[in-house]
Amino acid sequence: MWFKNFIFYRFTEQQDYTQEQLETAFSEHLFEPCRSQELSRFGWVAPHPALDEQTVFASSGAYLITAQKEEKILPATVIKKNLNERVHQIEQEQARKVYRKEQLQMKDEIILDLLPRAFSKFQQTSALLLPRAGFIVVDSSSHKGAEELLNLLRNSLSTLPIALPETQQSPGVVMSEWLQQTSSFPAFTCLDECELKDQTEEGGVIRIKGHDLHSSEVIAHLEKDKKVTKLAMQWDETLSFILQDDLSIKRVKPTDELTQTLNEEASEDPLVRLDSDVARLALECQRLYPQLLEAFGGQIQR
Secondary structure, eight states: OOOSOBEEEEESSOOOOOHHHHHHHHGGGBOOOOOTTOSEEEEEEOSSGGGTTOOEEEETTEEEEEEEEEEEEOOHHHHHHHHHHHHHHHHHHHOSOOOHHHHHHHHHHHHHHHGGGOEEEEEEEEEEEETTTTEEEEEOSSHHHHHHHHHHHHHHHSOOOEEOOOBSSOHHHHHHHHHHTTOOSTTEEEEEEEEEEEOSSSOOEEEEESSOTTSHHHHHHHHTTEEEEEEEEEETTTEEEEEETTSOEEEEEEOHHHHHHHHHHOOSSHHHHHHHHHHHHHHHHHHHHHHHHHHTTOBOOO
16 A cells, blocks of 8 residues: 555644544545435545445554545536437427527436436545644645545544645746756655746646756756756655655655565555555655755745
8 A cells, every 4th residue: 555646735733633533523424325316425435445444544643544436427428419319309399499598407407317327436535644743645646636535524524724835945946956956955866757847928848758857958948948847756765756846746656675675564464564554654754745845945834
């Protein structure tokens, strides 16, 4: 078990949750399958199959939680085809035009008719709560997905005082300087992939992969007012990832060294393995988060 993405949120007020408190709060917001006339459902599930109905897994002061979303799949082309057929039938049989307001009403009726026969798509999003360390990390590839989980957490707890971290220096500017100066912040090493964005209104994007990022060609782009928006990094010989200029982290992968350590620590018991993985994930996040902020001048306190 390892997160593929890191989106960090800092607590703006000190929190001290307990597993029992979280379990109780989650009990009113458990995931339930969509009813026949519902488009989607979202709620808490067990963060590991071996946990049965337990919705919070605690390890080393960290709490692993998982939310599940079910969405009914109704292709727009299917809805449009059914709507066109109904409109055509009415116009032929009643010799009148079907206007927009009536079409919208008919569209809603078609959706209700199709929902019981629609397939479902399921998606899970996990997060690690580290209240003593002062932050939450969400395993989501988008802020929208992260906010869905956090809104559910906020509704469950009635309050959730968090905010995205802000740094003294612009991550895009600093990462651009790393490439121009052929150096980076200690513990962070630039790899061979990045994305550059033009700062003009047109906002053209250049994606580079498998290339020396300190080459004269890349430097020339940076000197023409382009800034780094994504940069492949290796951190402390522990993790490799894509760091974005909003401080979100994608495509997180343990290095070979860490993978070997995780395998050596692995247990055949799934819950013992989960405890080991969560403890290690919490440890690495607690090391990475402050170093990430420090690399960009430290956090702005508000």
